[in-house]
Amino acid sequence: MRSVLNKILTAMRGSVNELGEAVVDSQGNRILEQELRDSEQELKQAKQELAALMAESASLARQIRSEQDSANKREQDARKALTAGQEELAREVAERIVGHERRGSELTQTREILQQRIAGLKERVQRAEKQLADYRRELQVVKTNERVLRTTAQIDTNINSQQSSLSTAKETLERIRERQAREEDRQTASATLEKELTGADLDEKLKAAGIDGEQDAIDSVLARLKDKPAQ
């Protein structure tokens, strides 16, 4: 990832950015995409192999258990034969037990080797998955970067074909200020209109002229109270 980011930065500092030319050349892109496909393929194979090995290991575990069960069962048989004084028969059963135990331990060995291969393969799958995520992230950065450059180049061409040039930030700011002033005027006008409609403006004028309805009312109540003092 770091190499991709560095490539982009290096190219950006150069002169290629004006036309939105591919910053990482399309050849580089194809290589990245090929690497991605290879990783995907490797991951798929590793997973298939892993599944097969795990199935084999499970089957071996089943066989080992079966040999152990048989050996256990025969051991009981042998004990019974010994109790019944059938030494010969017990020996024959013991031979069977040895057979089961030998097969059991052979299978266990095979399974242990298999388990090691499974562990190794699991590690490979994890590595491949991480690698794949890295490639995808890199490719996304590269593609997004190209897209942004192409898009801005397209916007600029378009704006330039409609106007003599792209308007400068100062011109934009001027237009913003004009609109904001218009909006303010509109707000002031509508506030004035509202005052007129509710009579609030008249009250303000009367107050300014020293004619205050509220004050008059208070004064008249006070006068009334003074006329009729408490008994």
Place this chain on the structure above:
Amino acid sequence: MDIQTLTLTLGDSTHAGRTFDVMPIVGEEPVLQVTVSGAEETPVYVTVTDTQILCLAYLFEEQELLPQRVNELHENMLRLSVPMPLSSLGKTGDHYVVYGALSPTSGTAEIMQELVTLAENAIDLLQTFEDYLA
């Protein structure tokens, strides 16, 4: 969400009291110019890729800046980029931009919210950084 759907939807929608004027930008890439009512001065450009919906507005160009104050401006842009809602500051070519990226699965409401926020942020940023212009 693709560009065609977006064009049709935005043209007929209002969001937070805003309307949207949509104009496709001719060219190889699918790009829309969206003008948000009440913030007409800073159109937002929208492009849709497999992985994101990218919305961006232009602020100013490198050559418009006071060269001796560029470092200070960069510092301030980096600081403001974090708290600014739904938008980040960046540079593409010579253009300084304010931009936001959305998931391609975003709905119309999210996209409209982004467009309105971006257009308003662009105006606020231009006014904030006016002193850095030559």
